[in-house]
Amino acid sequence: MAVTLKEVAERAGVSRSAVSRTFTDGASVSDKMRRKVEKAARDLGYSPNALASSLTTGRTKLIGLVSNNFHNPIFLEVFDLFTRGLQDRGLRPLLVNLTDETDPENSVRMLRQYSVDGVVVASSTLPPGFAKAFRDAGVPVVHSFGRSSSAPQVHVVGIDNVECGRMAAQALIARGYTHVAFMGGPEDATSTQDRFAGFKSEIIKHPDIQASHSFAEAYSFEAGRKEMLRLIDANPAQAYFCGDDVLSIGALSAIEDSNLRVPEDIGIIGLNDMEMARWENIDLTTIHQPIRQIVTSSIELMVAMLDEPDRYPEARIFPCSIVERGTLRPAP
Amino acid sequence: MAVTLKEVAERAGVSRSAVSRTFTDGASVSDKMRRKVEKAARDLGYSPNALASSLTTGRTKLIGLVSNNFHNPIFLEVFDLFTRGLQDRGLRPLLVNLTDETDPENSVRMLRQYSVDGVVVASSTLPPGFAKAFRDAGVPVVHSFGRSSSAPQVHVVGIDNVECGRMAAQALIARGYTHVAFMGGPEDATSTQDRFAGFKSEIIKHPDIQASHSFAEAYSFEAGRKEMLRLIDANPAQAYFCGDDVLSIGALSAIEDSNLRVPEDIGIIGLNDMEMARWENIDLTTIHQPIRQIVTSSIELMVAMLDEPDRYPEARIFPCSIVERGTLRPAP
DNA sequence: CTTCTTTTTGCAACCGGTTGCAAAATGTTG
DNA sequence: CAACATTTTGCAACCGGTTGCAAAAAGAAG
Missing domain, CATH: 1.10.260.40 (lambda repressor-like DNA-binding domains)
Structure with a gap:
């Protein structure tokens, strides 16, 4: 043909x-x-024929793009940035949807069968071992949105979730809230754990502040709403650091439905600064995660690794900052 | 290695x-x-090595997944369904992000270089000629969410957008609105044109109904909000059929900010029934597009074409239905 | 234990390219 | 124009598999 x-x-x-x-x-x-x-x-x-030539050259220009975040709207942006960035460099994203699977074995095998030149693991919930499995298989790998570490075993590009937790706690305390809480995403997600750890570490410095915490079932609107409804029914805190924006928006919906006002009755601070957060009818105060930079940097790192596969692993951590909108009361 | x-x-x-x-x-x-x-x-x-074997077998199990809708949250769901569905059948999605490009030539060349077994074009805005280019290149192609036609030249799976426009008009009329309007997405998108055509064809049957129309710049929150703000400033209709849900949500935000009430002052009906439409703080009345069925059917069709590449082209059109929520007043 | 049938195995050519090497062609210099 | 350096070209082997064909092995029948 x-x-x-x-x-x-x-x-x-x-x-x-x-x-x-x-x-x-x-x-x-x-x-x-x-x-x-x-x-x-x-x-x-x-x-x-690109595949035939790959046989002798040993390069396919295929990059595995592995993710399990197909329900968080922010990842549509992530996919957009990744696909465009890779394409611009002549690389082709082979998309892998992990759904519930957290065992890397299948993905590793499959991606090796297709001789991908590299793999980008784009997920804030997968354990570091997942990305490591690719490295062990001899495939260049970058873990985007992964858990930062002072001694990374694979290349990680992302944010310091612990620091973000701390930052959120400081913001709440600075605004004079005395009863604050962490409402996390799934407890087994590394990002949840780290954000919580940072949050706690800051709170502990202020013995006068009352703090509590709980976890939603997923990083989703429904889960955030459900959890906040439950909390309101019990003894709600004055302000919440929610595990992420979509969770925050669910919480906002619950608060509104309970005829409470934001930020007067309950304050909310999220994390991500997804596009929706700036929608006027949501107007969420949140911690901005520099997605664009993370993706760009991940791609650059991947390209560098194609030339130098044994590059010493590094962690590229981008600073986050609070975006003031309407869901926290102003500092006194 | x-x-x-x-x-x-x-x-x-x-x-x-x-x-x-x-x-x-x-x-x-x-x-x-x-x-x-x-x-x-x-x-x-x-x-x-899957690629080496593809040389002799002539099958790569790679499927090009081509789209330009990386800003509409509904497409995250679409990608989720496609990637999972393809994976379950042992097929691998090679993702292509079209951004602004509407010339199929590059995509065709690239996907042929990678010897994809087939291509799914997932877009409601690309002209039918786009998908046709793949067929002409001898690559099995399914156009999902494409323009339906009584004499399709390539396989199309989707909805009847003209009928949806009609349905929306009927719904508005049945609720006693006498001044209605169509607020479309980009005027050059086939889906916008068809929805508008259907809307008009129904309105024309009711000479007593006053109707107008306008177009937003994109299928996005911002565009919808901006257009609705403009309309409110002029002489707004009593109810709008918005080109899609995300546009509707932008419009809702504009209405709320103008201190008007929904549905009392202005009614809105959207199209898609994206997850967000059922969020309690949005509660959008909309026309449900059966995404899951469309994707499943597209994949089935693709699989069938792998065995029978010259299969006679067909259009698979799924019926839509109105989901009653809170943004249209009840029928009198 | 033959003889015939069926299954299993290996050989060798092929899929669509790339690349080291040496021969051929071209260019440069005296 | 000869002698040498440089560039261009083709040959042939190879990348990692598959597959038609015939030989070898195993099984069935007499």
């Missing part, structure tokens, strides 16, 4: 090598030859 | 063909041989 190298060679009356060389840059071809081959190729509508 | 067929063959003391056959089902291998080979493969950690 498709036109092959051989056919082009025959039509141009040259050797197959000549055709191959016209299509690999840096190869030695005379101008005359190049013109002859290009004409033949154009006539036949030839374009080289 | 990676273990090859040959090494397994040597370790097991058998021919390369034998190894190949143990890994292709339906091939003739004795139990004894299979055990020997599997042992050697396990010892070495071998798994076959």
Whole structure:
């Protein structure tokens, strides 16, 4: 069906090598030859088979893009940025949807079968061991939105979730709240654990502040709403640091439905600064996660690793900052 | 680096063909041989190179997933369903982000270079010619969420947007609104055109109904909000059929900010029934688009085409229905 | 134990490219 | 124009698999 190298060679009356060389840059071809081959190729509508060439060159330009966050709207933005960034560099994202699976084994095998040049694990909930499995298999890997660590075993690009937790606690305390709480995402997500740890570490410095915590079932609107309804029914705190924006928005909905006001009765601070947070009818005060920078940096790191697979692992941590909107009362 | 067929063959003391056959089902291998080979493969950690085998079999199990809707939250759900559905059938999605590009040429070339077995074009805004370009290149293609047609040239799976427009108009009229309007997405999107056409065709039957229309710049919150603010400033209709849910939510935000009430002052009906539409603080009356069925059916069709590439093109159109929530006043 | 049938196995060619090497062509210099 | 350096080209082997075909092995029948 498709036109092959051989056919082009025959039509141009040259050797197959000549055709191959016209299509690999840096190869030695005379101008005359190049013109002859290009004409033949154009006539036949030839374009080289990337997979066949990968056999000898050992490069497919395929990059596995592995994620389990197909329900958090912020990841649509992440996918947008990743796919565009990879495409711009001539790389092709092979998307892998992990759903509930947290065992890397299958993904590793599959992606090796397709000889991907590298893998980006884009998830804030997977354990560090997941990304490590790719490294152990000899595949360059970057864990985006992964758990930061002072001694990373694989390349990690993301934020310091512990610091974010601390920052949220400080913000609440600075605004004069005396009874605050952490409403996390799933307890087994590394990002939840870290944010909580940071939050606690700050609170503990202020013995006068009353603090509590609980966890929603998922990083989702429904889970946030449900959990907040439960909390309101019990003894709600004055302000909550919610595990992420989508959870926050669920919580806001619950508060509104309970005829309580934000921020007068209950304050909320989220994390991510997703597009929706700035929608006027949501107007969520939140901690901005620099997604664009994280993705760009992840891609740069991946590209660097393609040239230098044994690059010493590093953690690239981007600072976050609070975006003041309408769901926390102003500092006194 | 990676273990090859040959090494397994040597370790097991058998021919390369034998190894190949143990890994292709339906091939003739004795139990004894299979055990020997599997042992050697396990010892070495071998798994076959999918790309190499694709050279001879002519099948890569790669499916191009082409889209330009990376800003509409509903597409995260679409990607989730597609990736899972394809994976479950042993197919691998190669994601292509079209951004602003509407010329299929590059995508066609790239996806042919990677010898994809098929292409799914998932977009409600691309012209039918886009998908057709793949067919012309000899690649099986399904256009999901594409424009329906009585004489489709490629396989189309989606909804009847004209009928949806009609349905929306009927709903508004049935609720006693006498001044209604269509607030569309980008005017050049096929879905906008069709929805508008349907809307008009119904309105025209009711000479007593006053109707107007306008278009937002994009299918986005901001665009919807901006357009609605403009409309409120002029002479707003009593009720709007918005081009899609995200546009509707933008419009709702504008209405709320203008101290008007929904549905008392202005009614809104959207289209898609995205997850967010049922969030209690949005509670959008909308036309449900059966995404799950569309995706499932698209995948089934794609799988069928892999066996039968010249399958006669068909349009699979799924009915939509109105989901009653809080943004339209009840019928009198 | 033959003889015939069926299954299993290996050989070798092939899929669509790339690349080291040496021969051929071209360019440079005296 | 000869002698040498440089560039261009083709040959042939290879990348990691698959597969048609015929030989070898195993099983069934007599």
